Amino acid sequence: MNAHARDWSAFVTPSREEGVCRLDLAVEGITCAACMVQIEKGLGAQPGVSKARLNLTSHRLALEWRPDETDAGTVIDVLESLGYRAHPFDPGRVDEVEKVESQKLLRALAVAAFSSMNIMLLSVSVWAGNASDITSETRDLFHWISALLALPAAAYSGQTFYRSAYHALRTGRLNMDVPITIGVTLALALSVMETFNHADHAYYESAMMLLFFLLIGRWLDHNMRRRTRSFAENLMALRAESALVIEPDGSLREIPVSRVAEGDRVLIRPGERVSVDGIVEDGNSEIDQSLVTGETLMVATGPGTSVYAGTLNAGGQLVVRVSAAGKGTLLDDVNRLLDNALQAKSRYMHLADRAAALYAPLVHGAAALSFAGWWLAGIGWQPALVIAISVLIITCPCALGLAIPAVQVVASGTLFRHGILLNSGDGIERMARANTVVFDKTGTLTAPEPAIANAADCPPGTLAAAARLALSSRHPLAAALAHHAGRAEPFAGVEEVAGEGVRVVIDGTELRLGSPAFCAAEAEARAIAERYPLASLVAWRAGERSPMVFAVDQSLRPDAAAVVAALRERGLAVEILSGDREESVASIAAALGVSEWRAAQRPADKIAHVEALRAAGRSVLMVGDGLNDAPSLAAADVSISPVTAVHVSQAAADCVFLGERLGPVVAAIDVSRRAHRIMRENLWFAALYNTIAVPLAVAGLVTPLIAAAAMSGSSIVVTLNAWRARLGRAGLGDDVDSRQA
Amino acid sequence: MNILLLTIPVALALGLFFLIAFLWALRTGQFEDLDGAAHRVLLDDDVGEDDENKPDFLKD
Numbered sequence: 001m002n003a004h005a006r007d008w009s010a011f012v013t014p015s016r017e018e019g020v021c022r023l024d025l026a027v028e029g030i031t032c033a034a035c036m037v038q039i040e041k042g043l044g045a046q047p048g049v050s051k052a053r054l055n056l057t058s059h060r061l062a063l064e065w066r067p068d069e070t071d072a073g074t075v076i077d078v079l080e081s082l083g084y085r086a087h088p089f090d091p092g093r094v095d096e097v098e099k100v101e102s103q104k105l106l107r108a109l110a111v112a113a114f115s116s117m118n119i120m121l122l123s124v125s126v127w128a129g130n131a132s133d134i135t136s137e138t139r140d141l142f143h144w145i146s147a148l149l150a151l152p153a154a155a156y157s158g159q160t161f162y163r164s165a166y167h168a169l170r171t172g173r174l175n176m177d178v179p180i181t182i183g184v185t186l187a188l189a190l191s192v193m194e195t196f197n198h199a200d201h202a203y204y205e206s207a208m209m210l211l212f213f214l215l216i217g218r219w220l221d222h223n224m225r226r227r228t229r230s231f232a233e234n235l236m237a238l239r240a241e242s243a244l245v246i247e248p249d250g251s252l253r254e255i256p257v258s259r260v261a262e263g264d265r266v267l268i269r270p271g272e273r274v275s276v277d278g279i280v281e282d283g284n285s286e287i288d289q290s291l292v293t294g295e296t297l298m299v300a301t302g303p304g305t306s307v308y309a310g311t312l313n314a315g316g317q318l319v320v321r322v323s324a325a326g327k328g329t330l331l332d333d334v335n336r337l338l339d340n341a342l343q344a345k346s347r348y349m350h351l352a353d354r355a356a357a358l359y360a361p362l363v364h365g366a367a368a369l370s371f372a373g374w375w376l377a378g379i380g381w382q383p384a385l386v387i388a389i390s391v392l393i394i395t396c397p398c399a400l401g402l403a404i405p406a407v408q409v410v411a412s413g414t415l416f417r418h419g420i421l422l423n424s425g426d427g428i429e430r431m432a433r434a435n436t437v438v439f440d441k442t443g444t445l446t447a448p449e450p451a452i453a454n455a456a457d458c459p460p461g462t463l464a465a466a467a468r469l470a471l472s473s474r475h476p477l478a479a480a481l482a483h484h485a486g487r488a489e490p491f492a493g494v495e496e497v498a499g500e501g502v503r504v505v506i507d508g509t510e511l512r513l514g515s516p517a518f519c520a521a522e523a524e525a526r527a528i529a530e531r532y533p534l535a536s537l538v539a540w541r542a543g544e545r546s547p548m549v550f551a552v553d554q555s556l557r558p559d560a561a562a563v564v565a566a567l568r569e570r571g572l573a574v575e576i577l578s579g580d581r582e583e584s585v586a587s588i589a590a591a592l593g594v595s596e597w598r599a600a601q602r603p604a605d606k607i608a609h610v611e612a613l614r615a616a617g618r619s620v621l622m623v624g625d626g627l628n629d630a631p632s633l634a635a636a637d638v639s640i641s642p643v644t645a646v647h648v649s650q651a652a653a654d655c656v657f658l659g660e661r662l663g664p665v666v667a668a669i670d671v672s673r674r675a676h677r678i679m680r681e682n683l684w685f686a687a688l689y690n691t692i693a694v695p696l697a698v699a700g701l702v703t704p705l706i707a708a709a710a711m712s713g714s715s716i717v718v719t720l721n722a723w724r725a726r727l728g729r730a731g732l733g734d735d736v737d738s739r740q741a
Numbered sequence: 742m743n744i745l746l747l748t749i750p751v752a753l754a755l756g757l758f759f760l761i762a763f764l765w766a767l768r769t770g771q772f773e774d775l776d777g778a779a780h781r782v783l784l785d786d787d788v789g790e791d792d793e794n795k796p797d798f799l800k801d
Contacts, residue, residue: 032780032785033777033780033781033783036777036780036781037784054777055774055775055777056774056776056777056780057774057775057776058774103767106767107764107767107771110760110764110767111760113758114756114757117756118752118753118756121752122749138745141745145749145753320752550759553744578771658766
């Protein structure tokens, strides 16, 4: 059954070099530089491999080989024998765009740095000369050289700002880049004008320094986001989503899910996750839909029924014909609701943009008034213009432009260390404002995998032996039991009885694991079923000894109760919205002490409830993982999903948390609230700075030296303040280091 | 003041040289993996067993 070819061809791209293939892999299990050496040496020694280079930052391996000497499968097998699991990237999804953008920012930063440093060198000479004995010819020469450096550099390195300002103005909005663009342009124009007039002062260094500081902020911000995103992509790739396609000639071929076409026939073996949406053509089975609908009871499927990607095949083998989401199916419903939710999601106004909307008219108004005032006072239009522009330069949006991105960079780094990957930068602001948390139950409050509920009642020897036998079964219930096997090897010679269980004979004793009927344990099963009415049952019999029945049930995440308590302590209301049955939700809600809960919620019901909460003035944080949660994740003010969630939900959520624990949800709230407070402090500082600087500028007292000192001083203060977002405790204090999770 | 005519072009040329060096390094992907580069410098796998260039403290 396993004799099928793993087809890597969809991932392989031709290399720049002639006759060489290239593959990018996400590699799991890299902890230090020694792993890097081991992988590169191990693969480099393979015949035909021309390049194996591991990126220790992103945990990705670039592999090149000559296809006539070896092939991808062989190389990946070698990698696995070294102890590292790897999975290829879809070449189309590798973050080329992000990389280009990051390089563009870095180039702009380098040019701005070069130009501003050299201009500063000349400017300091001019300032020193103005105080002593510089001749006007020398000063003019210095100003002209500065102009020669500043104009092309500003034109090149400021593009990010100009473009964004242009887009904002065209759509009738104001963002921070508008005052930045106006400030830089006017400062340069004024400087050229003053150079022509052989004046004492020019403002080239102010303009270039502004661009330099702001580009540092932009680049850090972009880099942090790129890093978390590439980490998330690695996790995605390592989930190895491939499908086993049945070719017309009956052979099997494993291909990436993205290459499966509508109408293909896909084989889904027992214990596997269904990787496609489609209609069952052949085979009967039970499907665990908990990741899709939140329902924990198994659903019987047979020819003609629909199955969804993300569900788990618990019974027999199925052949599924891939189909697009038909009208009226769950998937169609979810897609429609998701589209609506994304459209309706009111464009949240970022704190920075709100500040810009307040700041820009005020400062530009002040500049216009001081121009008018001085002109009317009779000093002529040129000196009046110089004063007006110096108002714009000194109020430079430098501190304001750094105030928020700097905090976002520090906060998203802190979140990363707590095991939270941020999808959207403004998620922090929205997270800080949340006052109601809505949890999904299955897979969010409960652990993604079921566990043995009565493990404490079993004799340890029995549990270990049953677990060891469970290693040989693909059934999901057996998987829950197999967790208790520890490091035991599976028994040899295990025989699987389809739909019943597994059996093996050891030292003349027959061991059986499977349905209660298979193990003749109906009486015990009834007793256990009374105690655990919601559990699924697995029976175990060793020879003629009395059988044992295990109850397999959803278990709460280990810190779920502590998280609910911690959220309440922070003044957040907690609710549960689940697609599961009422009894099942009620018992979980009771265990957590949550009184607001709703069961049997369809995606439309969930979204309606979230919207009702928002209409009542609540700011909703939605935490969910299922396909049925995706629309409400998008509709909520802010949303989190666990890393085990389906793709659609992860894409709809603002952040993703790693690990078994729910604790990162609390950490996310704590870090965001602190970051939000620091952002506001920074904005207030920038406002305070301006109330001192503007009167000075309006009075015509600002020289370039004062402008430069004030600009650097204020930028450094807001950046240092931003680092405070790292300090202090967050969450439950049991931080996971995301790199090891 | 004639010395300025020499020093300013020299200063600018030096700055420009480093700018170009940086852009070259960026283009050839030397900023792709800063963590890896930090460790690679410590690896001595480019020094063979009987390499004459082997530093004294690595010789037996």
